[in-house]
Amino acid sequence: MRPLVASIDLSAIRHNYAVAKRCAPGRQAFAVVKANAYGHGAREVVAALHDEADGFAVASLEEAAEVRALHDEARILLLEGCFAAQEYQVAAQLGLDVVLHSAPQAQQLLAARLGRPLNVWLKLDSGMHRLGFSEAAVREWHARLCGTAQVAELNLLSHFACADERGSEMTEQQLEHFLSLLNLDFAQRSLANSAAILTIPAAHMDWLRPGIMLYGASPFRELSAEVLGLKPVMSLTAELIAIREINVGEAVGYGASWVAARPSRIGTVSCGYADGYPRHAPSGTPLLVRGQRVPLVGRVSMDMLAVDLSDLAEAQVGDAVQVWGAQLPVDEVAQAAGTIGYELLSKVTPRVPRRYFSG
Numbered sequence: 001m002r003p004l005v006a007s008i009d010l011s012a013i014r015h016n017y018a019v020a021k022r023c024a025p026g027r028q029a030f031a032v033v034k035a036n037a038y039g040h041g042a043r044e045v046v047a048a049l050h051d052e053a054d055g056f057a058v059a060s061l062e063e064a065a066e067v068r069a070l071h072d073e074a075r076i077l078l079l080e081g082c083f084a085a086q087e088y089q090v091a092a093q094l095g096l097d098v099v100l101h102s103a104p105q106a107q108q109l110l111a112a113r114l115g116r117p118l119n120v121w122l123k124l125d126s127g128m129h130r131l132g133f134s135e136a137a138v139r140e141w142h143a144r145l146c147g148t149a150q151v152a153e154l155n156l157l158s159h160f161a162c163a164d165e166r167g168s169e170m171t172e173q174q175l176e177h178f179l180s181l182l183n184l185d186f187a188q189r190s191l192a193n194s195a196a197i198l199t200i201p202a203a204h205m206d207w208l209r210p211g212i213m214l215y216g217a218s219p220f221r222e223l224s225a226e227v228l229g230l231k232p233v234m235s236l237t238a239e240l241i242a243i244r245e246i247n248v249g250e251a252v253g254y255g256a257s258w259v260a261a262r263p264s265r266i267g268t269v270s271c272g273y274a275d276g277y278p279r280h281a282p283s284g285t286p287l288l289v290r291g292q293r294v295p296l297v298g299r300v301s302m303d304m305l306a307v308d309l310s311d312l313a314e315a316q317v318g319d320a321v322q323v324w325g326a327q328l329p330v331d332e333v334a335q336a337a338g339t340i341g342y343e344l345l346s347k348v349t350p351r352v353p354r355r356y357f358s359g
């Protein structure tokens with residue numbers, strides 16, 4: 001078997017969910033499990049949170065059906081609502097909570113004949129300008145939807161653009177926008193993603209929507225997951241499959257883009273961009289061998305990458321290489337590669353086997 005595995009600590013996910021809940025006592029939380037639970041495996045994550053989670057949030061009907069198959073009772077929120085008129089029937093059969101973010105969606109819902117009414121979350125565009133109604137449109141649709149046969153609970157939801165930048169003025173304005181609608185009668189309100197759960201108590205409302213924090217990564221550049229009390233969940237572990245010595249002036253990898261400035265010991269690692277490792281990661285991006293950080297050198301290949309082992313004489317073929325994980329935070333790798341932990345985690349490809357344990 002190719003030596004590359006993503007080990008996933010399900011007890012760490014339960015711990016991180018509990019951290020979210022402790023931030024906002026008395027509130028409920030949709031565990032966000034879209035995109036295959038940010039790459040961790042939606043089935044296993046839902047099963048691990050089966051007894052703890054108040055609900056789950058997903059990005060599509062297909063993802064919702066997968067969660068419903070594992071959980072009869074949990075509330076399941078469709079974060080972008082339905083994408084076509086015929087989806088409302090299925091959403092009702094599955095007993096989902098649906099977001100309504102646009103007039104066409106609201107009209108399709110009102111035109112649908114449903115077996116049972118749906119819990120509806122009117123989405124306010126409070127400033128991100130991606131999805132949602134204006135404040136005036138929320139008021140209008142609130143009036144039109146109240147008491148209709150298709151609607152059970154009528155709820156309010158919005159999403160922050162900059163909650164990961166502490167003290168952001170944008171966040172203040174979005175919060176004020178949201179608060180200005182609370183003179184309408186909503187059954188439930190939801191505003192906070194991980195960043196807001198961790199640092200903006202005024203945004204907690206009734207339902208939290210923790211995503212990245214569940215997976216042990218930080219939404220903040222300058223605040224580590226460890227400082228936030230989060231436990232790492234995924235450790236991506238490869239192996240040194242070859243080692244060679246090269247001379248000054250010799251190059252490594254495609255394009256011969258990295259050239260040895262000293263006699264160097266180069267290790268070849270069983271992980272590449274077809275596994276989800278970012279191809280654009282620059283030389284110097286850290287990996288971990290025998291507890292020590294070693295730098296990536298040269299271009300990342302499809303199935304392999306190279307590291308400079310010159311300062312780690314003990315390294316041998318067969319040694320484990322932590323690509324990221326318990327000893328090398330995914331956020332540190334992401335920063336070195338010019339991206340965020342969200343992207344690295346959610347892009348681990350299906351060919352990487354996931355191994356589950358409760359640590």
Ligand SMILES: *Cc1c(COP(=O)(O)O)cnc(C)c1O
Pocket residue numbers: 032034079159192193194195209210211212213219
């Ligand atoms: C993905 C998503 C979340 C979770 O965000 P995190 O930053 O991962 O906590 C919350 N709300 C909405 C609408 C989302 O799309």
